[in-house]
Amino acid sequence: MATTKEIKNRIKSVKDTQKITNAMYLISSTKMTKAKKELDNTRPYFEMLKKQIITMIQMKESAGNLYFREVPVLGTDGGEVPEAAVNEKESVAFLVITADKGLAGAYNQNIIKEAMSLIKKYPSYKLYVVGEYGRRYFEGRGMNIDQSFLYTAQNPTLERAREITRIITKQYIDGTISKVFIVYTDFRNGLMGGDVVSEELLPFDREDFQLDPEEAEMLKDSNIEYMPDVMSVLNNIVPSYVAGYIYSALVDSFCSEQSARMSAMDAANNNAEELLETLNLEYNHVRQSAITQEITEVSAGSRGQKKSKKKRESREEGLN
Numbered sequence: 001m002a003t004t005k006e007i008k009n010r011i012k013s014v015k016d017t018q019k020i021t022n023a024m025y026l027i028s029s030t031k032m033t034k035a036k037k038e039l040d041n042t043r044p045y046f047e048m049l050k051k052q053i054i055t056m057i058q059m060k061e062s063a064g065n066l067y068f069r070e071v072p073v074l075g076t077d078g079g080e081v082p083e084a085a086v087n088e089k090e091s092v093a094f095l096v097i098t099a100d101k102g103l104a105g106a107y108n109q110n111i112i113k114e115a116m117s118l119i120k121k122y123p124s125y126k127l128y129v130v131g132e133y134g135r136r137y138f139e140g141r142g143m144n145i146d147q148s149f150l151y152t153a154q155n156p157t158l159e160r161a162r163e164i165t166r167i168i169t170k171q172y173i174d175g176t177i178s179k180v181f182i183v184y185t186d187f188r189n190g191l192m193g194g195d196v197v198s199e200e201l202l203p204f205d206r207e208d209f210q211l212d213p214e215e216a217e218m219l220k221d222s223n224i225e226y227m228p229d230v231m232s233v234l235n236n237i238v239p240s241y242v243a244g245y246i247y248s249a250l251v252d253s254f255c256s257e258q259s260a261r262m263s264a265m266d267a268a269n270n271n272a273e274e275l276l277e278t279l280n281l282e283y284n285h286v287r288q289s290a291i292t293q294e295i296t297e298v299s300a301g302s303r304g305q306k307k308s309k310k311k312r313e314s315r316e317e318g319l320n
Contacts, residue, residue, distance in 0.1 A: 004290060007283040011276060018272040024103070025265040032258035035156065036187075039251040042158065046244030053241060054209045055224065056234045065231060066173065067238045069203040091124045093146075093168060093177040095201070095246070096138075097184040097253040098131030100154055107185065107260035108133045114196045115183045126177055128168065130250065156254050161247035169239050172202050179203070184249040185256035201245065204238075 096115045098108050126146040129135050171177045180202040186195050226233045
């Protein structure tokens with residue numbers, strides 16, 4: 001059984017760890033609130049940008065735009081080519097957003113799992129990674145990372161999103177890649193750190209850019225002139241919209257990471273409380289046992305002295 005000193009040292013160690021987990025919980029909460037506020041401030045701009053894109057793709061002049069998927073891939077017999085056959089011909093880019101460190105439950109593992117399941121479907125791919133955890137994982141398994149964004153995942157900014165967009169859209173326009181997938185964690189309601197999602201970022205589906213009937217009616221009456229032409233304006237606007245989407249994904253991932261870390265730290269705090277309760281009970285038990293032992297030893301010593309005194313007095317009376 002451990003001594004009282006050993007138990008006290010362990011109680012102190014648990015309390016010191018609990019201070020760290022409490023601090024990490026508060027820091028994550030502050031970071032998440034700040035990042036979410038910044039995203040909310042920029043969201044209206046990109047929503048308006050999407051409406052402008054919708055307006056332009058309704059026009060005949062936008063037909064054949066390279067950022068939009070026009071028709072499904074057809075085989076020689078007129079039917080759609082099976083997905084596996086298409087995958088073999090395509091060079092696909094994957095933008096994977098992870099955290100820089102762990103201590104966030106299964107946050108990073110869930111992203112890696114989703115990314116790996118998607119990568120296996122495409123023999124030819126390019127890998128773009130944000131976050132130190134993802135970089136270490138893919139490099140450790142000998143997977144080539146075409147572009148590793150060396151800044152941390154801890155400070156998502158619009159400028160960083162634009163830098164990522166410049167690199168990916170250049171590859172897409174040049175024809176080096178035919179599709180772009182993004183794997184990140186959608187914050188949603190923030191429960192349990194969000195949900196991992198993988199979405200095809202490029203090319204866009206025109207079906208995803210639709211207006212409700214009222215807005216469509218309003219657009220019919222608008223007389224907007226695009227200079228020099230619709231296609232040129234659309235080609236300039238779409239990268240900005242992609243940057244907004246990536247920025248939103250970076251912030252969502254960051255908020256999800258902080259939420260997951262808050263959950264992990266909260267669980268750690270609860271476990272620490274239970275451990276402290278157990279250790280305190282054990283400490284009291286050991287301390288009580290030690291006190292009882294001391295009392296027993298004192299009582300035994302006292303009884304021994306009384307017996308010795310009686311024997312001594314008996315011998316003295318016999319001599320007298």
